[in-house]
Amino acid sequence: MTAQPVKSLVVPAHPHPLLAPEKNEGWGKIREAYDNAREIIEQTDADVLVIYSTLWPSIIGHQIQAHPNPEWVLVDADFHDLGSIPYQFRVDTELAEAWHKANQNRGLESRKVAYDGFPIDVGSVVACKLLNPDNRLPVVICSSNVYANRAETTVLAKSCLDAINQLGRKAVAVSIMSLSNRMFTAPIQPHEDRIHSAKDDEWNLKILEFLGAGRLEDVAQLSRTIHHQIRVQKVVAFKPMWWLSSMNQHRNDLTGEVLGYEPIHGAGAAVVVLDPTSSGQGDKEYDEDSVETFAGDRDVLDEGKDSNLVEIKEQPIHSQHPELWEPTDTNTSVNSQEAPKPVGAYPHARREGNVLYLSGVGPRQPGTSQIPGGAIKDENGKAVDYDIKAQTRAVVSNIEKILNEAGASLENVVDVTTFLIDMDRDFKGYNEVWAETLGAYGPTRTTIAIKALPTPIAVEMKVVARFGDDE
């Protein structure tokens, strides 16, 4: 089963709860909320903190802290009069390396940073000091790329999950951010602190209402609206929710708890804990796609210029599709709302004893029928370029969704038959993704070249899985 964080946290970035909790009641309450969050983490079996910080902007892709023991004395650029923050952390360098490689596998520009004296941002330092004061857990910190959009940030989280899966880590995901981030632009006395405006406060409370109800994906999909409404256009947007929601499979049925909400110099500071336990309510109000791979910049400023980047084609392809059917429902059928609908009268899978037989699974996305990596031909039937690796990843993802529906996972797969429409062109890319995904679990495999598949896709897999005790 795909990993999810054992807990997910939203925490504020400013140093006041660390350096001056006694100077303002609200700062003290945020400190208490931080302490509560620390205790909640200590009660889990988490073995790493994974941090996405909006206060570490990057330009050249995504940077991951990989120094084993970063150490320095930090002083905040604004609140230097509150004092210095000496720190020394323990970094999970193995996970940093794995995340970096997973980023590259998913098309992201990525680099590790491991330099003495590297300036770790104040948000990460404050969070580490308060959530993990004795360095019990190692950390991994990732930057927030100033140019990254939702798709790129979504993929960044998926590559993080790839790495966590690969190494079997149990991670706590931490988004460091203010809610409303408008601060007073002149010094204030601690007792004068309040949320900058009633509008900011109202939005903050709305966000917290969503998060308290575990509706993380709804907050993520409201991200742009929130940014326009209550965010000063500093360096990065309200991106952490994109990352955190993608880390949680875009779920809306988490169990949320708001541990604290107070002003820090006018900004909205909140400590929220999200647990993967289902709240039982998972409907989604919004429906943006969950992107699997990043296709790079589109050279929008250089129209006509050649690009060697693979373009993900997301044109509607309903005209190329056969009619979609509701999955056949019998007492042994296994059907998933998360998987694409069949193109005929058959279920997604059928359970016979402890063996699960899956119908052929392709890369189509449920709801939209879009094909990650692009269709193999356009609406006129003309062959077009596509990305076999993205298609293969999407196939595996769909298989996993069906297996999950049956209470199984990729580990339970025992035999796979793969159908490729172009063996010469696609075997290598397909084989690479196989090795990273299903291949890691050791099922038997047969790969066959065929002339065509019912939809404009290049790869389909037929899967047999075995799980549980014999009946």
Place this chain on the structure above:
Amino acid sequence: MAEGQIVAGLLAPHPPHLVYAENPPQNEPNSEGGWEQLRWGYERLRKSLEDVDYDCIVILSPHWQTYVGTHFLGLERFESLSVDPIFPNLFRFKYDVTVDVELSKAIHDQAKDDGLAVKMMENQDFRIDYGTITSCHMIRPEWDKPIVSISSNRGHAYYSVEVMQEMMIQLGKATRKAILESGKKCVIVASNSLSHRHFTTESEVPEDMSVEHISSHAMHLWDMRMIELMRSGKSQQIVNEMPEFVEQAIAESDGGALTWMLSALDMPDEPAILHGYGTIIGTGNAIMEWPSRNWRENS
């Protein structure tokens, strides 16, 4: 006491690539050069200032970002290691900076009297931003002049370019008044690029000049327009067009340094000298000098 003087105003961009390419002993990474047009531009600037007598460099950098007013370094000496958070592969620089605290405090006090939100930075553990270090190093690699380092208060982000400029014009006037009253001769430095759209990838060899160019034609046109306005002494027009420039060229002058510097020079009609122009990872950079020491009613 004789009246102080601003002997020159500079536009001095701070990409750390320039220091990296110079291979100074303070910087740990080594390069094979690169960005020569700009480095030679800085060389011409240094030549221009070679025989100029001045006491202090007053610099405003957009990489000391403060949201609660404008801050000033308030201790005499800072010695540490600066590592660029974005290009740490290029810039890991050991610095030893002397601050003219007296002048720093004088500008702070004047700005406060003029109604601006200001604060002195007096924490010895504070790390000076890499923008300030890069520009100062490229202007005066001997590091034998004290500096006054002023933060960028991000008024653009909180309000608008127009409001930011009002603040920076006021700060420029306060800076000018404090310098003239101090009796000191100063070089004032706006540390910023022009157009500021970066490439999001980097060559395996960062100094590979075969891949260096402006990020788009539109950025080039804006850069050339701004340089031409500077070369023809149209300071007020630069200020007037700043909102469009910032919006369309994602210009780094959004940090306020250029407007502040022009205001401190009293919005000169005199032309600036172009010492060099070049791109760095797609951004447009010009090295300009306003030689106010030579003007009839000099500053």
